[in-house]
Amino acid sequence: MTKIIHPFAGAVALITIATFWLSTALSELFASHETVAMVKTAIPWGFLLLIPMLAATGGSGFVLAKQRRAGLIGAKIKRMPFIAGNGILVLIPAALFLASKAKAAEFDTTFYAVQTFELVAGAANIVLLGLNMRDGLKMKGRFRARQPDRLTTKPIL
Numbered sequence: 016m017t018k019i020i021h022p023f024a025g026a027v028a029l030i031t032i033a034t035f036w037l038s039t040a041l042s043e044l045f046a047s048h049e050t051v052a053m054v055k056t057a058i059p060w061g062f063l064l065l066i067p068m069l070a071a072t073g074g075s076g077f078v079l080a081k082q083r084r085a086g087l088i089g090a091k092i093k094r095m096p097f098i099a100g101n102g103i104l105v106l107i108p109a110a111l112f113l114a115s116k117a118k119a120a121e122f123d124t125t126f127y128a129v130q131t132f133e134l135v136a137g138a139a140n141i142v143l144l145g146l147n148m149r150d151g152l153k154m155k156g157r158f159r160a161r162q163p164d165r166l167t168t169k170p171i172l
Contacts, residue, residue, distance in 0.1 A: 017075045022151065024071035029144045031065045035110075036137045043130065048122055055117035058110050069102070087150040094143045101140050109133040 035058050042054045073095060080088045109129050116126045 017078050020071055021075035021079055024068045024075065025144070025148060025151070028065060028068040028072055029141070029148060031061060031068065032137060032144065033141055035061060035065075036134065036141060039130070039137075040134060048120065051122070052117040052120065055110075056114045059114050062107065062110075069099075073099070087154050091147045091150050094147055098140055098143050098147075101136050101143075105136040106133060106140065109136070 038054045039058070042051045046054075076091065076095075080092065083089075084092060109132060112129055113126065113133065116122070116129075
């Protein structure tokens, strides 16, 4: 069961964070302040899905790893404190702050500074979670090793 929960929860978490990020970026670039306010106030409600999915991903990952800490598993484990810390210390407080500012229609310099910081931190988490997903797929044999390019390799004589 853990082998099913881990990839499912990880994929849902990554898709949820990417949805938050894209919704924010697109609304800021192309929509009205009312739409931005709607997006920013909806994101904290998404935490009701995101936080359990991240917890399930982390918990099931540690169960699947058992005592192994080398190779791709070690790389995934080393990324997790940065992902969790970024989420808990930066992304959640920023999202709550931005939701309150947007609800009050306070689109000032502070709002946009925090918004920029949140987008950068969110992009970092998307990249880190994507790397973890890539490494998980490699461990499952879903990615094959690259074959050398036949045109650039020298024939063996």
